[in-house]
Amino acid sequence: MSTAALSPWLARPLAELLRQRGHAWLLQGPSGLGQYELALALAAAWLCEQPKAEEGGAACGHCPSCHAIEVRTHADLCVLMPEVAMQELGWPLDEKAQADIDDKKRKPSREIRVEAMRDAVGFAQRTSARGRGKVVLVYPAERMNTITANALLKTLEEPVGDVRFVLASEAAWQLLPTIRSRCLGFTLPWPATADAEAWLVAHDVPAADAAALLRTAGGRPSDALRLARSGQSPKAWSLLPKAISRGDVGALTDQAPSQAISALQKLCHDLMAIGSGAAPRFFEPADLPAAVPSHLALARWSKSLANAARTAEHPFNAGLMLEALVSEARTTLNSAPRRP
Numbered sequence: 001m002s003t004a005a006l007s008p009w010l011a012r013p014l015a016e017l018l019r020q021r022g023h024a025w026l027l028q029g030p031s032g033l034g035q036y037e038l039a040l041a042l043a044a045a046w047l048c049e050q051p052k053a054e055e056g057g058a059a060c061g062h063c064p065s066c067h068a069i070e071v072r073t074h075a076d077l078c079v080l081m082p083e084v085a086m087q088e089l090g091w092p093l094d095e096k097a098q099a100d101i102d103d104k105k106r107k108p109s110r111e112i113r114v115e116a117m118r119d120a121v122g123f124a125q126r127t128s129a130r131g132r133g134k135v136v137l138v139y140p141a142e143r144m145n146t147i148t149a150n151a152l153l154k155t156l157e158e159p160v161g162d163v164r165f166v167l168a169s170e171a172a173w174q175l176l177p178t179i180r181s182r183c184l185g186f187t188l189p190w191p192a193t194a195d196a197e198a199w200l201v202a203h204d205v206p207a208a209d210a211a212a213l214l215r216t217a218g219g220r221p222s223d224a225l226r227l228a229r230s231g232q233s234p235k236a237w238s239l240l241p242k243a244i245s246r247g248d249v250g251a252l253t254d255q256a257p258s259q260a261i262s263a264l265q266k267l268c269h270d271l272m273a274i275g276s277g278a279a280p281r282f283f284e285p286a287d288l289p290a291a292v293p294s295h296l297a298l299a300r301w302s303k304s305l306a307n308a309a310r311t312a313e314h315p316f317n318a319g320l321m322l323e324a325l326v327s328e329a330r331t332t333l334n335s336a337p338r339r340p
C-alpha cells in the first residue's frame with residue numbers, strides 16, 4: 001500500500017505508533033475513522049525494506065515487500081477477517097474456502113472463522129519468509145467469537161519469535177477483556193473538519209456537498225464518502241426530520257432498511273442531544289423540529305430502533321417495516337410538548 005494514499009489525519013497516528021515498540025496493538029475508535037487503513041499502513045511499515053526515515057518509518061510504497069502487500073501476496077502478512085470483509089477489501093480467500101463458496105456450499109462468513117484462526121496460529125509459528133518478521137492483521141477484531149478469540153489469546157500470550165499483531169476494531173468493548181489487556185491500545189483521533197473535507201473532495205465529492213455530507217456522517221470521513229457514492233443528497237437529508245414528523249414515508253423509500261434505521265437513529269440521537277442541552281451532531285439545528293419530545297419518549301424510540309436494526313438485514317417485508325418505522329417516528333416527534 002502506498003503511503004501517498006494514506007488519509008491525511010492518519011499520518012501522525014502512524015508515526016506515533018511507529019515510534020513505540022509493542023508486539024500487539026489494538027487500534028480502536030468509532031467506525032469511519034480509518035482503523036483498517038491505519039492497521040494496514042502499520043503492517044506495511046513494519047515489513048517494508050526501505051522505510052522512509054523522514055516520515056517516521058512509514059512504508060516506502062515501492063520495495064518488493066510493499067509491492068507484495070499491494071498485490072495481496074505477502075508471505076509474512078496474515079490477514080484475519082470475516083470472508084465478507086476479505087471480499088470487500090480485495091483479499092484472496094484460501095482455496096478451500098473459495099471453492100466452498102463458489103460451489104454454494106455456504107455463504108461467505110460474517111465472522112472470523114475458526115479455520116482461518118488456526119491457519120493464523122500456524123503462520124505465527126513459522127519463520128519469516130522475507131526476514132523482516134511477520135504480521136497478523138485482525139479486522140474487525142470484534143468479529144471473533146469466543147473460540148477464535150481464545151485461540152488468538154494463546155498466541156498473544158506466548159508470542160513465538162518475530163511475529164507482531166495489529167488488531168483494528170470499531171467496537172472494542174465487544175472484545176474479550178483478556179484480549180484488550182494483552183494489546184497496547186491506540187484510539188484513533190477525529191480528523192479536523194478541513195482535512196476530512198479536503199479528503200472527500202480528493203475522492204471526487206463535489207466541494208459544495210462535502211461539509212453537509214460530513215455532518216450527515218457525524219464527522220466520519222469514510223462514512224461520508226460511502227453516503228456520497230450511494231447518492232445521498234445533502235438537500236434531502238436536511239429536509240428529512242420535518243418530512244418524518246409529517247409521517248412522509250417517501251423520504252426514506254429509496255434507502256435500504258438498515259440505512260433508513262440509521263437515519264432515524266441519527267435523528268433520535270440529535271433530539272436527545274438537544275434535550276440535554278448539547279449540540280446536534282448529524283443535522284443542522286434549523287433542520288430539526290422546534291419541539292423536542294420528552295427524554296422518556298426518545299429513550300423508548302431509541303430502544304425500538306436498536307431492536308429494528310438487529311433484524312434489518314432480513315426484514316419480513318421491507319415496505320411494511322418502513323411504514324411502521326415512520327409511523328413510530330411520527331408519533332414520537334409529535335408527542336413533544338408544544339412550546340408556549
Ligand SMILES: [Zn+2]
Pocket residue numbers: 048049050051059060061062063064065066067
Ligand atoms: Zn517498502
